[in-house]
Amino acid sequence: MNIGNTRPDLQPLPPADRTRAVLKALADYIERSKLKAGDRLPAERELMQALAVGRSTVREVIRQFQALGVVESRKGSGTYLLRAVSAGTVHMPLSIDAMHLRDALLKTLDVRRGLEAEAGALAAIRRTPEDLATIEARLNEMEYAHNVKGSSSREDLAFHLAIYDATHNSLFPQLLEQMREAFERFWDRPFDRPDFARRSFPFHRQLYDAIAAGDPARAREKTLAILQVVEEDIKDMAK
CATH class of the missing domain: 1.20.120.530 (GntR ligand-binding domain-like)
Structure with a gap:
């Protein structure tokens, strides 16, 4: 599915680990689309259809982006980018070097x-x-x-x-x-x-x-x- 006429495609994801995959895919989309602070993100329904995931997954990713200070949601208007991100700069979970x-x-x-x-x-x-x-x-x-x-x-x-x-x-x-x-x-x-x-x-x-x-x-x-x-x-x- 194309979101807009000039934007890159967002591709459906496999079932496993969807929240993390959606987070990475959306960050990559923001980078490839060259979105800037103040630009509006695709609507929730568009993201659900493009990535073939449920509403709860999309909302969890948006919530994580909000907590990281990447986006803000404006009631009745949509979700807007506060700062540019990429798949390489957005939150990646920490790993702990411990066997037990x-x-x-x-x-x-x-x-x-x-x-x-x-x-x-x-x-x-x-x-x-x-x-x-x-x-x-x-x-x-x-x-x-x-x-x-x-x-x-x-x-x-x-x-x-x-x-x-x-x-x-x-x-x-x-x-x-x-x-x-x-x-x-x-x-x-x-x-x-x-x-x-x-x-x-x-x-x-x-x-x-x-x-x-x-x-x-x-x-x-x-x-x-x-x-x-x-x-x-x-x-x-x-x-």
């Missing part, structure tokens, strides 16, 4: 300490009433999932993402996108244990309270307490 899950998680934990402790402190300083409401809503969802389902991995991730957003620093979500695959290993039931790091659960409410109180030192302290429990559980479960 234990070592990979511990390496990721080193980076999480630096990012999340600072994010918690900044959120305590910069959060708006709307941010606080969102963080509390994610926390309530996490507590409900924990108490009812016995597992709250996805809700846990959503809680931490809301804190990142409350920093009002676009680099935090960009860094998270760069490391998403490595970070998400924490929320994919490592060691096949749905109760992984369950002991850290009470500290999440304390972290929220610190952010709500505007106390950056306590927010940093509670973030590190959460990650300390995670480290202890990694080492214990990997024995």
Whole structure:
């Protein structure tokens, strides 16, 4: 399918790993089409038809581009390019040089300490009433999932993402996108244990309270307490 009369073709993709393939294909399309900041991207339906993928895949790729600061969506108008990219410059997932899950998680934990402790402190300083409401809503969802389902991995991730957003620093979500695959290993039931790091659960409410109180030192302290429990559980479960 041609999108426009003078644009290069976007070709259908194989079923495997479609989100990453669409991300690369769209970045390559932007480069080959010589799109510039301010240019509008093809509509969602056009991308779905051209690449033979579903709406959810296209929306996930656009969401990733937004998090990386590459595009912005304007309600009722479309999605617009903020800066030029290519398949070689857009987000590629980080790889961790570790043979065992234990070592990979511990390496990721080193980076999480630096990012999340600072994010918690900044959120305590910069959060708006709307941010606080969102963080509390994610926390309530996490507590409900924990108490009812016995597992709250996805809700846990959503809680931490809301804190990142409350920093009002676009680099935090960009860094998270760069490391998403490595970070998400924490929320994919490592060691096949749905109760992984369950002991850290009470500290999440304390972290929220610190952010709500505007106390950056306590927010940093509670973030590190959460990650300390995670480290202890990694080492214990990997024995």
